[in-house]
Amino acid sequence: MPMPASLTLNDLRTFVADGVLIGRGLIPDGLLHPAAHLVDAWMREHYDPTRLTAYTNQTFAPDLAGHPALLGLYNDSGLHPLVTRLLCPAPTTPLATAQIQIRLPNGAKQSVKAMHVDGVSCPHLHPEDLNTFTLIAGVVLSGSATGDAGALHYLPGGHRRMARYFAEEWTRGQAAQTPDDIARQDGTALTARPGDVIVMHHLVPHRVGINTSPVPRVMAYFRIRHADHPRLAEAALTDPWLEYPGLAALAAENRTSS
Template sequence: MPLTPEEKAAFKRDGVLIRRGLAAPGQVQHAVSLIDGWYRKELVADDIPAYSRRTFVPELGESPELLALYTESGAAKLAASLLGDTGPVTTAQIQIRVPEDAFPGVQPAKAMHVDGVSCPHLDPQELRTFSLLVGVVLSDIDDPKAGALHYLPGGHLAMARWFADEWSLGMTEQVPPEIDHELGTPLLGTPGDVLLMHHLVPHSVAHNLMPFPRVMAYFRVSHPDHAHHRLEALRNPWLDYPPLTEVPCAPTPQE
C-alpha cells in the first residue's frame, strides 16, 4: 500500500514512519532462523563491542534472505516514495542488543547520535551519511527495557538547524546538549514491523535488561545524488526528499 498524504505529512513533521506487519511472516522467519543459528553457535562475548559498532552476523549481510526484508517486503517501494529515487541497497546491518544478564558490561549503551557523523570509531573528518534508515523488527519488543531504539520525533529539524548554524566538520559532538539529554520515544513492535526514519533523526539505544536478545535488521538507503552533497544534506533535511518538498508538515498532536 503506497504512502498516504497523511503519512507523508506526518513523516515530514516527525521524521519517522512505522508500518506494522509490512514484512511477511515467511520473510521474517527465514531471516530470524539464520540469525538465531549464528547467535547460538558463533557469538563470542569479546566480539560484541565491535559488532555493536558495525553489524552482527557480518557474513550474512549480503544474503538474499536478509536483503528480502527490504527488497521484497514493500519497504523499498515506500523508501522510493519518500526519496523519489534510491540508490542500490546491497547489504543488511543486523543489530542485536544482547541481554545484560548474560553478557554483563560487554555492550555499552549508545547515546543520542546521528549515524555516520562524529562517530567515536570514525575519523571526525569522515562522513558516512545516507538519506533514510529502514529498520525491520525481528524480535518482540514490548518493553523499552529490552534494548529498544529510542528516537526523537521532529529531531531531524533541530539537527538540521544545528548542522547549519553551529556544527562544523571535525567536531566530535554528535548532537547539541539539549538533544543529548532527551530520552526519546521507544520503538516497540513485533516481528515484521518496519521503521522508516530520516537520517537526521537523533536516536539512542540503552542496555537490554530482558532475558532475550533484541534483534533488528537495518538498511541504509540513499538518494542517488546523496554522495555528492553530504554536507548540504545535513543542513537541508529535504534535499534528498524531492517528493516531500511541497508536502506540508502535519499538525503537532495535541497532548
C-alpha cells in the same frame, strides 16, 4: 494493520513532521522467519564475545550482510515500495548490505549508545569523515515489545533541530554528535513486535539502551541513499528535504503554517 505501500497524504505529512513512520506487521512471516533463524544460527555458531564492542558499533553477523534472506526483508516486502514513495522521484543506490543489531538480554554489559545521528563524528570513524545516508529502514526480527528491552529510542521532529545544529553550531571534525539539548533527551521507545518496521529520516536523533528483558532484541537495518548522495551528503545535513524532492513542498507548507 500493515502500512500500505501507497502512502496517504496524512502518512507523508507525518513523516515530514516527525521524520519517522512505523509500519505494523509489514514483513510477512515467509520473509521474517528465515531471516530471524539465520541470525539466531549465527549467534549460536559464530558469535565471538570478545568482539562485542565492534559488533555493537558496526554490525553483528558481518559475514551475513549481503545474504538474500536479509536483503529480502527490504527488497521483497512492502518496505521497498514504501521507501520508494517517500523519496519519489529521486532514484536510490541499489541496496547491497544489511546491518544486524542485537541488544543482548538481562542487562548484558553492552555499550549504551547516546543520542546521535549516524555517520557524523562517530567514534569509529576519522573525525573528518562522513558516512551518512538518506533514510534508514529497520525491521524487528525478534525480541520483547517493551521500551526497556533494548528498544531503539528516537526523537520525533528532531531532524529539524539537527539541521539547525549542523548549519549553525557544528564544524566538521568536532567530537560532539548532537547539541546538549538533544543529547540529554531519552526519546520515544520503539515498542514493536517481530515483523514491524520503522522508517526514519537520517537526521532524526536516536539511541539504544540496555535490554533488561530475558530475550535478545534483534533488528535488521537498511541504509538507503539517494543515487547522488556522495555529492549531496554535506548539504543534506542542513537541508533535510534536499534528497526528498517529492516532500519538499509539504515541508515548506509545514514551515509556513507553524
